Amino acid sequence: MNIKCFAAALLAIAFTAGPALAAPPGDSQRLGRAKDYIADEQWAHAIAELKAAVNDPKEPSRDEALFWLAHSEYQAGDPAAAIETVARLERDFPSSRWVRPARSLRVEIAERLRRDDVLWYVATPPPPPPPSLPMPPRVPTPVAQPPSPAPAAAPLAPATPAPPRWTPEAAPLPEQPRAWIPAPFHADTDLRIEALSSLIRDHPDRVIPLLKDIALDNDDVSEARRAIFVLAQSGQPAARRTIVDLAREATETVRIAAVRELGRFGGDEVTHQLLRVYADATPRVKREVVISLGDHADAAALVRIARTESDATLRDTAIITLGRAGAREPLRTLYADGPRDARHAVVTALFSARDVEELTRIANTDPDPAVRRDARERLRLLGRR
Amino acid sequence: MTACDWFDSPRVALYFYGELDPAERERMAAHLRECAECRQALEDLRVVREALARQPRVDAPPAGDWSGFMRRLELATSATTASAPVSHRSRPTPVAAWIAIAATLVLAAGGVLFVARARPTPAAPVAARTTVTAPPVSRPSVPAEAAFKTLSEQHLERSKLVVLGLATRDPETTRPADWAYERTLAGSLLTDTRLYRRAAQDRGLTNVARVMGDLEVVLLETSLSDHADRESLERVQRLIRRRDLLVKMRVMGEGSGL
Numbered sequence: 001m002n003i004k005c006f007a008a009a010l011l012a013i014a015f016t017a018g019p020a021l022a023a024p025p026g027d028s029q030r031l032g033r034a035k036d037y038i039a040d041e042q043w044a045h046a047i048a049e050l051k052a053a054v055n056d057p058k059e060p061s062r063d064e065a066l067f068w069l070a071h072s073e074y075q076a077g078d079p080a081a082a083i084e085t086v087a088r089l090e091r092d093f094p095s096s097r098w099v100r101p102a103r104s105l106r107v108e109i110a111e112r113l114r115r116d117d118v119l120w121y122v123a124t125p126p127p128p129p130p131p132s133l134p135m136p137p138r139v140p141t142p143v144a145q146p147p148s149p150a151p152a153a154a155p156l157a158p159a160t161p162a163p164p165r166w167t168p169e170a171a172p173l174p175e176q177p178r179a180w181i182p183a184p185f186h187a188d189t190d191l192r193i194e195a196l197s198s199l200i201r202d203h204p205d206r207v208i209p210l211l212k213d214i215a216l217d218n219d220d221v222s223e224a225r226r227a228i229f230v231l232a233q234s235g236q237p238a239a240r241r242t243i244v245d246l247a248r249e250a251t252e253t254v255r256i257a258a259v260r261e262l263g264r265f266g267g268d269e270v271t272h273q274l275l276r277v278y279a280d281a282t283p284r285v286k287r288e289v290v291i292s293l294g295d296h297a298d299a300a301a302l303v304r305i306a307r308t309e310s311d312a313t314l315r316d317t318a319i320i321t322l323g324r325a326g327a328r329e330p331l332r333t334l335y336a337d338g339p340r341d342a343r344h345a346v347v348t349a350l351f352s353a354r355d356v357e358e359l360t361r362i363a364n365t366d367p368d369p370a371v372r373r374d375a376r377e378r379l380r381l382l383g384r385r
Numbered sequence: 386m387t388a389c390d391w392f393d394s395p396r397v398a399l400y401f402y403g404e405l406d407p408a409e410r411e412r413m414a415a416h417l418r419e420c421a422e423c424r425q426a427l428e429d430l431r432v433v434r435e436a437l438a439r440q441p442r443v444d445a446p447p448a449g450d451w452s453g454f455m456r457r458l459e460l461a462t463s464a465t466t467a468s469a470p471v472s473h474r475s476r477p478t479p480v481a482a483w484i485a486i487a488a489t490l491v492l493a494a495g496g497v498l499f500v501a502r503a504r505p506t507p508a509a510p511v512a513a514r515t516t517v518t519a520p521p522v523s524r525p526s527v528p529a530e531a532a533f534k535t536l537s538e539q540h541l542e543r544s545k546l547v548v549l550g551l552a553t554r555d556p557e558t559t560r561p562a563d564w565a566y567e568r569t570l571a572g573s574l575l576t577d578t579r580l581y582r583r584a585a586q587d588r589g590l591t592n593v594a595r596v597m598g599d600l601e602v603v604l605l606e607t608s609l610s611d612h613a614d615r616e617s618l619e620r621v622q623r624l625i626r627r628r629d630l631l632v633k634m635r636v637m638g639e640g641s642g643l
Contacts, residue, residue: 028612032620035606039624061611097609104579190576197583226580233584235529264532 030056031065038068043076054088063089063096070102079109087182094183103191106180111198118181120174123195123210126186189214189223197230204236212242215258216250224250225257232261240265240273247277247285255285263292271301278305286314294321303330306338316345323349332358343371351378392422401430530588537581537593541634544578544600547571548634551607552625554618561613572608575601596637599628 030053037046050069053059070085086102093099103122110118176184187195193214200207214227228246231239240262247258259277262270271293278289286309293301302322309315319342322331331353335346343366350359356379363375391397391413399405400413417424550567582597606621625631 032616035620036623038602039620039627064610101575101605101609108583194580194583197580222576226576229580229584233529233533233587264536265529 028060031059031061031068034065034068034072038072041075043072046072047076063093063098066093067098067102067105070105074105074109079113082109083180087180090183090185100188100191103185103187104194107191107194107198110180110195115177115180116199116202117174118177119195119198121177121181122187123192123199123207124174125192125210125213189218189220190226193223193226193230196227197233200230200234200236200239204234204238208234208236208239208242211239212246215246215254218254221253221257224254225261228254228257228261232265235265240269244273244277247273248280252282252284255281256288259285259288259292263289263295270296271298275301275304283311283314286311287317290314290318290321293318294325297325297327299325299327299330302327303334306334306342312341315339315342319345319349320352321349323352326353328353328355328358331355335362340368343368344374347371347374347378350375351382354382356382389420389422391416391420392426397423397426398430401427530590533584533588533590534593537585537590537597538638540574540577540581541596541600541637544574544604545631545634545638547574547607548600548603548625548630551603551618551621552631554622556615556618556622559615559618564613564618568608568613571604575604575608578604593637596630596633599630599633602628603630 030049034046034049034053037043037049047069050065050072053065054062054069056062059065066085066089070082070089073079073085074082083106086106089096089102090099107119107122110116110122193211196207196211200211208231211227211231215224215231218224218227228243231243243258243262247255247262249255250258255277259274262273262277274289274292278286281289290302290305293305299322302318302325305318306315306322309318319331319334322334328350331346331349332355335343335350335358338346343362347359347362350362359375359379359382363372363379366372366375396405396409396413400410400417405413417427547567547570551564554564578597578601582594582601585591585594585597603621603624606624610617
């Protein structure tokens with residue numbers, strides 16, 4: 001009886017646990033455990049799980065495991081191992097989507113270890129595609145002439161024309177740092193921006209023109225915006241001048257992005273720079289300038305625009321921005337001697353500035369009934385009527 | 386960029402929240418019949434509202450301190466008082482802009498919207514007494530660090546929608562297609578998050594760098610992983626919880642943790 005019970009128990013265990021015992025431990029479950037360790041920042045445990053995962057041929061997401069392994073190794077303070085893992089990911093899974101963030105990780109490690117050669121290799125723009133050269137004219141070969149000697153010191157003509165912006169005199173093409181990047185590749189624009197952001201502090205004279213080129217030549221506004229962000233973040237005067245140039249020269253969307261960053265990170269000269277941009281800007285760019293001036297509460301510049309701008313919409317935007325900046329006195333003066341058709345905007349701005357006294361005066365004395373009504377309505381919203 | 390002036394104004398959002406007066410509402414309805422972009426914007430708002438309707442109010446501001454919240458709400462609604470449309474500051478894409486507006490508006494609720502419109506930004510002390518005849522004054526610049534903090538807050542505000550969406554989904558009932566939206570949005574936020582994290586590290590803003598780093602891991606996991614099954618969603622949720630990401634984002638968003 002006991003033997004039967006024991007046998008039955010064994011059968012039951014085999015039935016329930018059999019599939020689990022038969023299945024290989026790990027694969028995606030192992031990766032899942034590793035991610036939980038990563039969530040808890042238990043890097044040693046995560047590395048152990050991930051190493052097992054990347055060496056398991058049955059693991060369906062080895063590329064993902066390799067990325068998280070590199071991430072964990074770097075977090076654990078082993079950048080050399082992380083670099084090797086990134087290289088392995090590139091080699092074994094060159095088309096994996098995890099390669100891109102792994103390359104970002106490599107840029108970050110290179111910055112930390114001050115490996116400018118690696119950063120320059122990544123930041124270098126890809127060479128332009130070789131143009132299709134026209135066939136050279138046929139020259140009949142002289143029959144009975146001796147071969148002319150080649151000029152001894154003449155340099156070899158290049159097979160293709162030099163790239164437009166990348167000349168050996170300006171900056172030689174960097175050598176591929178094979179220990180870090182075993183297989184050559186051309187970085188995408190965002191990766192180049194990341195590398196350039198690592199280099200800008202020590203090499204502003206070389207980096208700033210490259211970032212400017214990215215902002216000028218790029219169809220992707222997000223990439224252009226990020227290039228401008230890196231310029232703005234650097235705090236370098238030359239970078240700020242470049243942003244001003246971009247705000248005046250680039251496509252409209254990039255100009256708007258440049259104005260925004262200029263307003264956000266501009267220094268003491270920002271008002272002057274914004275007004276320079278304003279002088280020859282499109283209406284959309286002008287509106288962005290007005291908003292940036294408002295962010296700086298620059299009442300004098302806004303008043304100047306409110307007085308001189310012929311576009312009524314822009315003028316009113318400047319006036320309303322004055323109100324948000326709380327500039328009551330300039331608004332009162334604008335009401336008194338500014339254009340009559342701007343008075344509705346002035347009333348709105350006085351409302352924003354909560355200038356009850358002036359609104360009350362306008363509500364009682366303005367000759368235009370519509371303006372008086374507008375002022376009364378604003379006072380009512382302020383709880384004064 | 387769009388050619389539609391209505392799209393650039395807050396009218397679609399105000400229409401969505403029933404804030405337009407009857408005449409404006411009628412005009413907007415007529416415009417919506419003609420304009421596919423605005424219709425799409427309206428649909429985006431609906432999607433966002435449905436998504437947020439399921440969320441607990443985990444990112445409501447602390448009781449008694451609504452200043453940061455009101456400031457963002459003001460940003461979202463400020464153009465309503467203007468006769469001319471004024472563009473919003475943070476608008477990388479139209480959808481993201483609507484999301485930012487919608488998230489703020491939903492969380493603040495309709496009553497707060499009214500208060501915000503009646504309560505403009507308090508008058509800034511600077512330049513309030515500048516006279517029109519005075520020459521332009523070279524003002525002290527906004528410190529770059531403060532500007533970066535503001536930028537980080539805005540980015541975290543945008544990212545909150547993804548993190549909230551992930552954190553509050555029910556894994557039992559969520560199918561892979563249900564969180565495809567969060568996965569896509571996570572991918573679009575990843576590059577900026579990395580850039581801001583590194584900028585924060587350069588500036589020595591370790592708290593910001595830390596939150597951005599946690600956010601980056603969540604966005605990587607969400608946007609790049611091949612798996613969108615129940616276990617994957619639960620794992621992302623655990624990651625968000627264990628890193629206290631929502632709490633950190635809320636603190637940062639309120640400006641007190643920067």
